[in-house]
Amino acid sequence: MSRSSSLHDYVLTRLVLAPLMLWLITTLVFLLLRATPGDPVDALLGPRAPQAAKEELRQQLGLNQPVWWQYLDYMGSLLRLDLGKSLTSQGQSVWEIIQKFFPATVELALYSLAIALVVGIAIGVVSASRPNTPLDLGGRLFGILTYSIPMFWLGMLLQLVFSVQLGWFPLGTRFPITMPAPEGWTGLYTVDSLLHGNLPQFFTALYYLALPCLTLGILISGIFERIVRVNLKQTLRSDYVEAARARGIPESRILIAHALKNALIPVITILGLTLASLLGGAILTEVTFSWPGLANRLYKAIAQRDYPTVQGIVVFFAAIVAIASILIDILNAAIDPRIRY
Known part of the structure; x- marks a missing residue:
């Protein structure tokens, strides 16, 4: 099998599996939301609202329909790229909510990833x-600690020390109202x-990003530390490194120009998994720091039983x-042919 043919088959397989994964996630979220206790109508009107008002609202929202019908209706909307209201x-449409809150999450994730790397x-x-x-012992200890420390605990601790006690960093906003x-x-921003x-404005935006990005970035950095x-x-124990040492090449050059370049290849794979960790960690980070991002909006939608917003986000x-x-898989397959077989 030629290199181009195997790469084509590998890419095609990944493209076919991606919609299946999205369908499974969508179905799971849809069912879990309706299996958990609570009623979105009660969240909207309150538990003491008249029963007639509740039934009217439930009918307007389509919640009086059987679950299977709601599921088919929602999947049909997704095929039209309609995430609902x-x-x-x-x-407000879910797409408008995403457009409004997602940039704050992107900015938090990008700077956190840069710090982590x-x-x-x-x-x-x-x-x-x-x-x-x-x-070496300190590096291993750092990797263990960053993996085991809860994000919300570290976030609250850093806020108490650097924001409340020392007053070095702001709290609960993305930019000053002044x-x-x-x-x-x-x-x-x-x-x-x-x-x-x-x-x-640039340095002010960085100043407000500093503490939440440092918190999330340092915790995620342990992933890259262990891999590297x-x-x-x-x-460093490979044959070509030993050969370079035998030729009298300085150790610093061997480390940077020979060993590190190859050791960083697995980091590309980890970047894809780290993105998922960033999005998961962003929820805890945004809630802990009251950061006005999409993950924080998702948390509020879950608390309010806002089915379309939770499902859409x-x-x-x-x-x-x-x-x-x-x-990431395509990039890895292009770099390392062994992945395609």
């Missing part, structure tokens, strides 16, 4: 290049402020993870 946002790779390289030393927020088509050449440390240790997140996973 929110039950709690005065008829820099911190994780740096600690992983130092740990692997100094085996069986206190630096300044005009950056405007632009991206919705990313740091990007829009740079596009308009407004440096004060393990793979770099194996690479979850499907949207799942689609992002599926697309990212496909792109």
